[in-house]
Amino acid sequence: MSERHGRTSRHTLDPTAYRCTTLAAQLADEAVEYVRKMALSDDGGSYLGAVRKFAAFADRQLGDAAGTARLDDDRIDLPEVIHEWETALRQEYGLRSSQPYRLVSIVLVLIAQRGDRDQAVPERLRRRAAAPPIFPAPKSTPLDEFSNAERIDLRDATRSRVRELEERLDHGRLLLEEGRDPREYGWRELPSLLLTTAALEENLPRKPKWWPADLREAGFGRRALVTAAGGMLFPTEIDLMAFRVLLLLGMVDTTPEELLYLQLPDIEDTGEGVRVVQRKARARRVRADLHPAAEGGRAWDVPGLLRRLLAATAETRETFPAAAPWLFLAAELNHRTGRLEARPATFTRGGRRFTHWIATQDDGVGRPLSISLPHDARRLRKTAKTARAAALGGTVSDLAGDDHHVEVFRGHYAHGTTAHLMAGRTIARAQQWVFQRALDRPLVIDAEAEKQLTEPETAKAAGLSADQARDMLAGQLDMGLTHCRDPYDSPFTTGGRPCHVAPAMCMLCRNAVVFTSQLPRLLMLADHIETMRARLEPPRWQALWGRQAAALAELFTEYAEHIPTARQEIEDQRLTLHLPLGLRTEYEQ
Structure with missing residues (x-):
């Protein structure tokens, strides 16, 4: 069982679900042992997933003979099964996917672990487990930063969306103050419906055409009305995207992962700025950064953005007190129950990714926002880091910043267009001096x-x-x-x-x-x-x-x-x- 961003996941594997029952059970035992030994953060979800994938393939490949497959027996040629599995994974995921390499590597690690303590594991299987997958992991193309023009367009678009959200929420709060108990004054006034959404299904007229005009404008259909009414009081996940973009552009040393996992106790107002405790799960690192307030207390600096984000989500936290104190807390319709629920934003669900948000934006004069692909939030961090490097002068140490060694920077950041141009200009100046x-x-x-x-x-x-x-x-x-x-x-x-x-x-x-x-x-x-x-x-x-x-x-x-x-x-x-x-x-x- 593991918990990730407010969601609890249970990882199970039933060996009896496969004809290669013994093989599946042995690999599952090794997965549990390995996860405990290595203290992996996902509590074995990925390892059990790889075992399930391999066991299902072994069933198909071996047919009736699958029941005799096991790690401590050579009656079944498991190295050959692994070879066929690698080829099948390559065909399933394609040449550019890293999944075949990852899945095969996991199974080989588990077999090697078993071989270290069980002398019955055949020598041929040991040698295969000690060797790498036959298909290496594909080399990914490093992400480039957004251009300065794109950075400005994103900044202006997100600021406009933040202003619009604040105006919408202010309007919703005014309507809420005008609302009266719908059980006494009727279910056909929008201000009254903001008081409760749980009983709309039973009390509104069945057909929307019988609704008053302001209700029809708010949303066509009961669930659409619930969503629209909730949107007047609570930010949705796509609303919070604007804050996410602005914070990533402003918090130079903060990764999208660290920002996503922030909770209210991680943020402390020091009077001169905000102190943010950040957690990076992959690096198992916890650190605190101080973000000083800009002179004059600008509303768009990091402390100002955090204050505005907390104000925008204050009604959500008050209405849903049982929700965990995530910084990015959204209220959206649960389509199964038909009710609004508060949940932490992940920016990965359907229609709520960075690319979906960009597709709905314009450049301020009605034209669609033109942002280069891929629409990956990690590019925002690279954009912020190169912008800082330009201000500092453009040396390699400046570009690397406080949170990277120079060699790490070379592998992940130095390929960027801005870094190349700046390095070229710096070298040209130095050579001219020479x-x-x-x-x-x-x-x-x-x-x-x-x-x-x-x-x-x-x-x-x-x-x-x-x-x-x-x-x-x-x-x-x-x-x-x-x-x-x-x-x-x-x-x-x-x-x-x-x-x-x-x-x-x-x-x-x-x-x-x-x-x-x-x-x-x-x-x-x-x-x-x-x-x-x-x-x-x-x-x-x-x-x-x-x-x-x-x-x-x-x-x-x-x-x-x-x-x-x-x-x-x-x-x-x-x-x-x-x-x-x-x-x-x-x-x-």
Whole structure:
């Protein structure tokens, strides 16, 4: 049994419902054991679901022989059954679905667990359980953020819907004040019907055409009337979508999951803002964020939005006191009972998703709201994070924010259009600064001069101090592609700090010193830059790599007699290029 967002789910599996009764029972026992051992948050719902799926397939595949199937017996070739099941799942769910991989992985984990403690499990089945599914999980395309124009359109549309909702609820409350007990004054006045909806079925005229005009306008049919009357007092789930969008755009470090699971005790007014305790189920993380009030106490900042949301749902909480204190609490018609009920919004039920809400909006002048696909709420979070990064300056650490490591950010956020554009502009500015300050080319020292660098006269002739020459020969000033006269005297870094642009800018730096023994590295860098030409759009490649490519080409032309030897060295020693992770992060995305 598990509870998720106010709903309790019971997970059961009856082995006798399958002809492979023993196999189903064994896998079910392993599922229960695994869920308890790993303390999984869904209490085994997904694991028992996978067992049910596999047991049903085994029944169909094995026919009358299914009764003899079990994990500790090799009379049935279970690895072959698993193989056929994987193929059938692939056909059932399609090539782009991750369900086949997930289901098969679960069953293999359960079999492997059984094999660890039961020596009777056949060796062939153990080996199959230790191997991955034959079809890997499909790689999903990372979501891009909404454009700034789309963000503004969404912001304006949601603010309009919030105002309309507040006006509707205010009108409903005024009508409620005018209402009189319908049992005494009749069932044909709309203000009176707002007092109760439970007895409409018995007391309204059977046919809507006999209703007064204002009732017919409110809703055609008893259930439609109940819905319309309830909508004058209580926000529906689709009404709450506007608050959800605005909060996701404003609470930069809050995920849709964390926002959905907020309850009233999680929100504390500190006088200077609101303190929100957030829970992320997948990461099993609880944290508190303080959202300060904007200067002047704007109604559209996070504290203002939360106050307006609580005011909009106050009547719902008062009318349905037994409802759990979820922040997003909606009142909607229960079609089975015909009555209004309060329930937490999930924004996943039919007609209540983000995409359904967008489909009903306009741009303020009557045209449908044009928002790029997919209509995924996670894109709102990415939009908010990139908007913040633009304000902070656009570095990788700014983009990652406080709730991500840089590597996590690279995998989930750095692919975004805004991040690419900002990174490109940042790199272009940095390179322009470099080009303005790097007035000299790198110094090249051939093999004969390199051998004589230990002599003070030779080092001085090359523009090096004796200490610099000695450290270069010892490899202490090796920056990865070239040597450097002094990494703490970089023309690109102020304040005596170590150079932070090496080795990306070494070929454009007057401090760089190239030994001919380093030519293989530079040749491999040139090859890498040409590879990037095929991967990047021409303007972006030129901005990131054009100057380096030109500098390398000039160097190779000037020292052409050394190039064949360097190429042969790469081939003979099977050399590979090792670039720092930071260089790949900034220059290859």
